[in-house]
Amino acid sequence: MPELPEVEALRDFLVDRLVGHEVVRVLPVAISVLKTYDPPLSDFEGREVTDVRRHGKFLDLAADGGELHLVTHLARAGWLQWKDRLPDGPPKPGGKSPLALRVALETGEGFDLTEAGTQKRLAVHLVRDPAEVPGIARLGPDPLADDFDVTRFAGLLAGERRQIKGALRDQSLIAGIGNAYSDEILHAAKMSPFKLASSLRPEEIRHLHEALRATLTEAVERSRGLAAGRLKAEKKSGLRVHGRTGEPCPVCGDTVREVSFSDSSLQYCPTCQTGGKPLADRRLSRLLK
Numbered sequence: 495m496p497e498l499p500e501v502e503a504l505r506d507f508l509v510d511r512l513v514g515h516e517v518v519r520v521l522p523v524a525i526s527v528l529k530t531y532d533p534p535l536s537d538f539e540g541r542e543v544t545d546v547r548r549h550g551k552f553l554d555l556a557a558d559g560g561e562l563h564l565v566t567h568l569a570r571a572g573w574l575q576w577k578d579r580l581p582d583g584p585p586k587p588g589g590k591s592p593l594a595l596r597v598a599l600e601t602g603e604g605f606d607l608t609e610a611g612t613q614k615r616l617a618v619h620l621v622r623d624p625a626e627v628p629g630i631a632r633l634g635p636d637p638l639a640d641d642f643d644v645t646r647f648a649g650l651l652a653g654e655r656r657q658i659k660g661a662l663r664d665q666s667l668i669a670g671i672g673n674a675y676s677d678e679i680l681h682a683a684k685m686s687p688f689k690l691a692s693s694l695r696p697e698e699i700r701h702l703h704e705a706l707r708a709t710l711t712e713a714v715e716r717s718r719g720l721a722a723g724r725l726k727a728e729k730k731s732g733l734r735v736h737g738r739t740g741e742p743c744p745v746c747g748d749t750v751r752e753v754s755f756s757d758s759s760l761q762y763c764p765t766c767q768t769g770g771k772p773l774a775d776r777r778l779s780r781l782l783k
Contacts, residue, residue, distance in 0.1 A: 495551075495568070495569065495570045495571075495672050495673065495674075496551065496568045496572075496573070496725075497551060497670060497671060497672040497674060497675050498548075498550065498551065498636075498637070498638070498669075498670030498671060498675070498710055498713075498714075499675070499710060499713035499714045499716075499717050499729070500717060500725050500726075500729055501548050501550075501551050501552070501553060501568075501670070502548055502638075502714050502717070503714065503717035503718060503720060503725055504553060504574055504722060504725065505546050505547065505548045505553060506718060506719070507576070507720075507721065507722050508546045508553070508555070508574075508605075509545075509546045511576065511603065512543040512546055512555065512599070513543055513544060513545065513546065514542065514543070514544075515542065515543055515599045515600060515601060515603075516540065516541065516542050516543075516599065516600040517538055517539055517540070517541055517542075517543060517557065517597060517598070517599060518539060518540070518598050518599065518600050519539060519596070519597070519598040519604075520535045520536070520538050520539060520564070520595070520596075520597055520598075521584060521585060521595065521596040521597075521598070522535060522594070522595050522618070523585050523586075523591070523593045523594055523595060523596065524593070524594040524595070524609070524614065524616075526594075526614040526616075527594040527595050527607065527609075527614070527616050527617065527618050528595075528618055528620075529617050529618065529619050530619045530620050530621060530626075533562065533620055533622070534620075535620055537562060537620065538557060538562055538564055538620055541557035541558045541561075541562065542557060542558060543555055543556070543557055544556055544557060544558060544559050544560070545560070547624075549565075549624060549630045549633060549669070550629075550630070550633045550636070550665055550669030550670040551567060551568070551665075551669075551670055551672070552565055552566065552567050552624075552627065552629065552630055553565065553566045553567075553568075553574075554624050555597075561622070562620060562621070562622060563619075563620070563621050563622070563623070563624050564597075564618065564619075564620055565618070565619040565620075565621060565624055565627050565630070566607060566616075566617070566618050566619075567616070567617045567629060568607075568616060569609070569615035569616050569617065570611075570613070570615060571609050571610040571611045571613070571615070571616075572594070572607060572608065572609045572615070572616035573607075573608050573609075573610075573722075573726070574605050574606070574607055574608075574722050575605060575606045575607075575608055575722065575723065576603075576604075576605045576721070576722050576723070577603060577604055577605060577606065578603055579602055579603065580596065580598050580602060580603065580604045585606075592608040592609055592610050593606055593607075593608055594606075594607045594608060594609050594614075594616050594618075595607040595618055605722075617629075629665070632665070632666045633665055633666065633669040634650070634664070634665065634666050634667045634668045634669050635650075635668065635669065636669050636670060637668050637669070637670060637671065637706055637707065637710060638670075638707070638710055638711065638714070642707075643703075644699065644700050644703040647699060647702075647703045647706075648696070648699045648703075650667055650668065651691045651692065651694060651699060652692070653692055654667075654690075654691035654692050655690065655691075655692055656690070656691055657687060657688050657689065657690060657691070658680065658685065658686075658687065658688075658689050658690070658691045658694070658702075659676055659677075659680065659687035659688070659760060661691040662676040662679060662680075662706075663676050670710075671706075671710075673736070673758055673760070674729070674733060674736040674737070675709060675710065675713065675736075676760075677733075677735055677736035677760055677761050677762065678709050678713075678733060678734060678735065678736055679702070679705050679706045679709045679710075680702075680705075680762065680767060681734055681735045681743075681745075681762065681763060681766060681767060682705035682708065682709050682734075683698075683701055683702045683704075683705035683706075684701075684766050684767055685698070685701075685702060685767060686762070686767050686768045686773070687753075687760050687762055687767070687773075688773060712732075713729070713732060716728055716732050717729070735750050735761045735762060735763055736760075736761050737761065738750045738761060739751065739752040739759075739761055743763040743765065743766060745763065745766055746763065746765045746766055748763050748764055748765035748766070748770075749764075750762070750763055751763075751764060751772055751773070753773050753774075
C-alpha cells in the first residue's frame with residue numbers, strides 16, 4: 495500500500511505535470527472506483543488543475559483555485575501510471591484489465607489509476623471540499639507538519655491502551671503511516687511493536703518521535719524526483735525490516751522475524767527491538783514490553 499512518502503512523491507511528480515493544464519476527460523472504467531455522484535465527474539472536465547495536495551494517504555487534484563477536488567485513495571493495490579501519450583479511443587471496461595479510471599489532459603498526456611487483485615478498494619471522490627471525503631475528515635495530524643513536535647506526539651499517545659504498532663497505523667490518530675513504515679519506525683526506535691502506547695516513558699516517546707520523523711523524512715527524500723513507475727521499487731529497496739523476513743537485520747545481523755495476522759503481518763528484529771526474545775504468534779502471545 496502506498497503510504498505517506500510515496501503519496502508525497504506522487505504529489506511532487508504530478509505538480510510538475512498537471513498544474514496549469516486542462517483536464518479534458520475523466521473516464522471511469524471500473525464502476526466500483528467512484529464513490530461520489532454529485533457533482534458528476536463531467537464537471538471536472540474543461541477545468542484547469544491549479545494544485546495537487548496530499549492529505550495523509552489521499553491525493554487531491556484541485557481545479558480552478560479549489561472549486562472542485564478530485565480526491566484519490568490508492569488503497570492496498572492501487573497505483574497511478576503516467577502516460578506521455580494516452581492511447582487513442584476510450585478504454586474498454588470489463589475483462590481482466592486493472593484499469594480503473596483515466597484522466598486526460600489537453601496535451602494528450604494523462605494518467606491511469608489501476609488496481610491489481612480482486613479486492614476493489616481504490617476510491618475516487620469528486621467533491622467541492624476535501625473535508626467532504628469521510629477518510630479525510632477523520633484524519634489525525636500530519637507527522638511531517640512543522641507543529642508535530644514531541645509534545646503533540648505525547649499528547650496523542652496519552653491514554654492509548656493499544657499496542658504502539660496499532661496506534662501508529664491509526665489514521666485518525668496520525669495521518670499517513672501504514673504497515674510498512676510503522677515497522678520501520680519501530681525498528682529505528684528499537685521498540686517492540688507490542689509495547690503499550692500508554693506505557694511509554696517520556697524518553698521513549700522522544701526517541702520514538704525522532705525515529706518517526708527521521709524515517710519518514712528520509713523515505714520522502716529518497717523518493718523525491720522519481721518517476722511514478724519507480725516509486726514502488728524505491729520503497730522496497732529502502733526498507734530495513736518490513737517485507738524482509740528471514741534476512742539479516744542491517745543493524746545487528748540477527749534474523750528478521752515475522753508475526754502473521756489474518757490480513758497482514760509485521761516484521762521486526764528480536765535483538766534490536768525485543769531484547770532477543772522472538773514474539774509468538776499474536777493470537778497466542780502476551781504483550782512484550
